[in-house]
Amino acid sequence: MQQQNEVRFASPENGAPEPLNRPEEMRAIRQAMDEGKNPLTATDVPRWEDQVGVSRIVNRRVLEFEVLPTPAQVLSDLPLNERAQELVARSRDEIRACLYGQDDRLLVIVGPCSVHDPTAALDYARRLAALKADLDDHLLIVMRVYFEKPRTTVGWKGLINDPDIDGSCNIRKGLLLARRTLLGVLDEGLAAATEFLEPTSPQYISDAISWGAIGARNTESQVHRELASGMSMPFGFKNATDGSIKPAADSCFAAAFEHHFLSINLDGRVISAETKGNPDCHLVLRGSSHGPNYDAASVAQALADLKASKASGPSEHGLIIDAAHGNCGKNEVREAEVVEEIAARVAAGEQGILGIMMESFIEGGNQKAAPLDQLVYGKSITDKCLSWNTTEQLLRELAHAVAVRRWK
Numbered sequence: 001m002q003q004q005n006e007v008r009f010a011s012p013e014n015g016a017p018e019p020l021n022r023p024e025e026m027r028a029i030r031q032a033m034d035e036g037k038n039p040l041t042a043t044d045v046p047r048w049e050d051q052v053g054v055s056r057i058v059n060r061r062v063l064e065f066e067v068l069p070t071p072a073q074v075l076s077d078l079p080l081n082e083r084a085q086e087l088v089a090r091s092r093d094e095i096r097a098c099l100y101g102q103d104d105r106l107l108v109i110v111g112p113c114s115v116h117d118p119t120a121a122l123d124y125a126r127r128l129a130a131l132k133a134d135l136d137d138h139l140l141i142v143m144r145v146y147f148e149k150p151r152t153t154v155g156w157k158g159l160i161n162d163p164d165i166d167g168s169c170n171i172r173k174g175l176l177l178a179r180r181t182l183l184g185v186l187d188e189g190l191a192a193a194t195e196f197l198e199p200t201s202p203q204y205i206s207d208a209i210s211w212g213a214i215g216a217r218n219t220e221s222q223v224h225r226e227l228a229s230g231m232s233m234p235f236g237f238k239n240a241t242d243g244s245i246k247p248a249a250d251s252c253f254a255a256a257f258e259h260h261f262l263s264i265n266l267d268g269r270v271i272s273a274e275t276k277g278n279p280d281c282h283l284v285l286r287g288s289s290h291g292p293n294y295d296a297a298s299v300a301q302a303l304a305d306l307k308a309s310k311a312s313g314p315s316e317h318g319l320i321i322d323a324a325h326g327n328c329g330k331n332e333v334r335e336a337e338v339v340e341e342i343a344a345r346v347a348a349g350e351q352g353i354l355g356i357m358m359e360s361f362i363e364g365g366n367q368k369a370a371p372l373d374q375l376v377y378g379k380s381i382t383d384k385c386l387s388w389n390t391t392e393q394l395l396r397e398l399a400h401a402v403a404v405r406r407w408k
Contacts, residue, residue, distance in 0.1 A: 068172050070268035071203035078179045080207060084186040091142065091191030091210040092233045096280055098140050099234055099314035099354055105137075106346060106402050107320065107355030109193045109211060110391065111144030113383040115159050116369075118181040120378040121145065122188070124362055124388070129188040131392055138399035142211055143190045144357070147178040148197040149382055150217050156369040156381065160201055165381070166371050175204050182208040199227045199263060209233055216240055216286055216325075220247040228255040230275030236284040236320055243288030243326075245302050249309035252281040256313065282314035284357065287326020294327045294338055296350060303352045318352035324359040324383065332364055332384040339394045347401035349408045356398070359383055360391040 025045040032039040039045065069077075080088070097103035110128070115121045125143055132141040149158040156162055159181075160174035182205055185192050191210035196202050197218070206212075212231055216238040218224045228235040228251070235255065237248040256277045263273035285293050285302055293302070299319070306315045321327070321342060328335035335358065342356055362378025364387030375381065378388075386394070 066172065068175065070266065071264075072266040072268075074175060074179060074204050075207065075266065078176070078183060080183070080186070084183065084208070087186055087189065087191060088208060088210055094140055095142065095191075095211055095234050099280065099282055099317065101317045101354075103140065104402070104406065105140045106353075106398055107140045107142070108358070108395065108398060109142045109144050109320075109355065110358040110360050110395070111193075112146070112361045113144075113324070113359045113366075113380050113385055114146045114149050115178075115181060116156075116165060116381050117372055117375070117377070118159075118177055118184070120362060121181055122184045123378065124360075125185045125188045125190055127362075127388060127392075129190050131395060132190065135395060135399040138402040139395065140355075141190070141395070142193045143185055144359070145182060145185055145192040145194050147174075147181075147194060147205070148201065150195075150197055150215050164371060165369055175201070179205055179208070196224070196227060196231075199223060202227065202231070203264060203266060206231060206233075211236070213284065214238065214251065219251055223261075225251050225254045226259045226261045226275070228281055229257065229259045229277050230273065231278055234280035234282065234314070235278055236282055238284045238286045238322065239288065239293065239302075241289055241326075243290050243293055245283065245305040246309070248283050249306055249311045249315065252283065252311040252313070252315050253309065255281045279313045281311075282354070283311075283319040284322050285319060285327070286322035286324075286357075287328070289326065292327040292329075292338070294321045294323065294342065296345060299350075299352055314354070318354040320355040320357060321353060322357040324357065330383050332359075332386050332390075335359065335384075336386055336390055336394060340397060343394075343397045343401040346398070347404040349405055358391065358394070359385045360388070361385040362388050364390065 028043045028045055029039040032042040094103065095107060098105055098107040112121060128143055147159045151157060156165060160178050161171060162169045163174040163177050164170060182192055186208060192208060193211040194209050195213040195215055210233055212233055212235045214224045214228060214237045219237045219240055237251040239245050240247045256279050258277050259275045261273055263271055265271045283302060283306060287293055302319060323335050323338040328338050339358060346353055361380050363376060364385060366380040366384045367376055369381040
């Protein structure tokens with residue numbers, strides 16, 4: 001059975017992986033689907049499961065498999081240089097220091113809602129790096145570099161899933177583009193932050209990430225708690241979409257413990273993984289379906305909830321506020337107002353605000369997803385973002401707020 005399977009997936013001439021079906025077979029399958037038919041019964045296309053004697057009860061709804069390069073291959077072809085490795089290690093320590101109150105700078109995670117154009121993302125990174133140099137005494141700036149997008153229903157799932165933004169879903173290309181983008185961000189001297197949606201893609205990019213996030217839709221997920229428990233950087237768990245804090249607090253507690261679970265290693269082999277636990281998990285307030293939760297009363301209540309929970313580590317010192325999403329109603333004008341309000345509260349000495357998240361790009365607002373040649377350069381195709389000019393102004397306000405707080 002194994003030998004027949006290998007014949008189907010590998011070329012005997014060069015060992016390169018072959019697609020599950022030949023081009024003409026794929027055309028027949030897609031034609032049947034376009035006509036609303038079941039390709040399993042409407043075509044004579046053979047299935048490798050049948051050829052090797054596996055019952056037709058498996059993979060009834062899987063159209064195609066493509067064998068991708070292993071994480072080890074990608075990391076070997078696109079390695080972090082020594083300077084990038086030092087930046088990642090140092091920035092992770094700096095973020096921890098902010099989260100534990102050992103560094104009084106404000107942690108600022110800022111960048112596009114999602115990266116769809118690596119060229120524009122690196123253009124943004126160059127601007128942010130120059131500003132970071134001016135504000136580094138007051139702000140610890142980390143660039144938001146998000147490649148995977150959770151969807152409420154359906155839609156563009158991010159650069160890794162569909163880099164050409166045309167439904168072709170060339171994941172091989174997306175993985176390589178994502179890693180090259182991260183290397184470019186690091187080359188500009190910026191640490192990177194991202195959200196992890198599933199446990200496979202981190203094997204390809206996590207060595208280049210200084211701060212990780214688990215989104216509101218996944219904050220109760222056992223899989224994501226296990227994932228966070230083995231990651232080498234601080235992790236923020238967002239409050240649930242209904243606004244509840246307890247799921248995120250429980251996740252911070254659970255992720256700090258050892259876990260055993262199925263995973264893959266850098267060679268792409270399925271393994272039984274054992275993690276040490278991640279003590280650097282913390283809460284991110286992102287608003288909810290019922291409205292914002294960045295106001296002083298909501299922050300105070302969240303801090304009280306964290307204190308009453310089993311969460312420890314950064315949760316004993318404070319939290320991060322996401323000025324976007326439910327805290328601004330996905331309105332970039334309102335997002336700017338939220339950041340200004342938070343800056344004023346930081347300047348006034350309000351306790352517990354360790355950092356802030358902002359969605360920002362070169363151009364303000366957003367546009368409908370489409371292939372790159374149909375898009376406005378530097379403008380989001382997911383949530384609305386602050387423009388660069390507004391972002392620069394707001395970052396300077398936040399830096400001034402930290403300076404004022406120090407004099408109190």
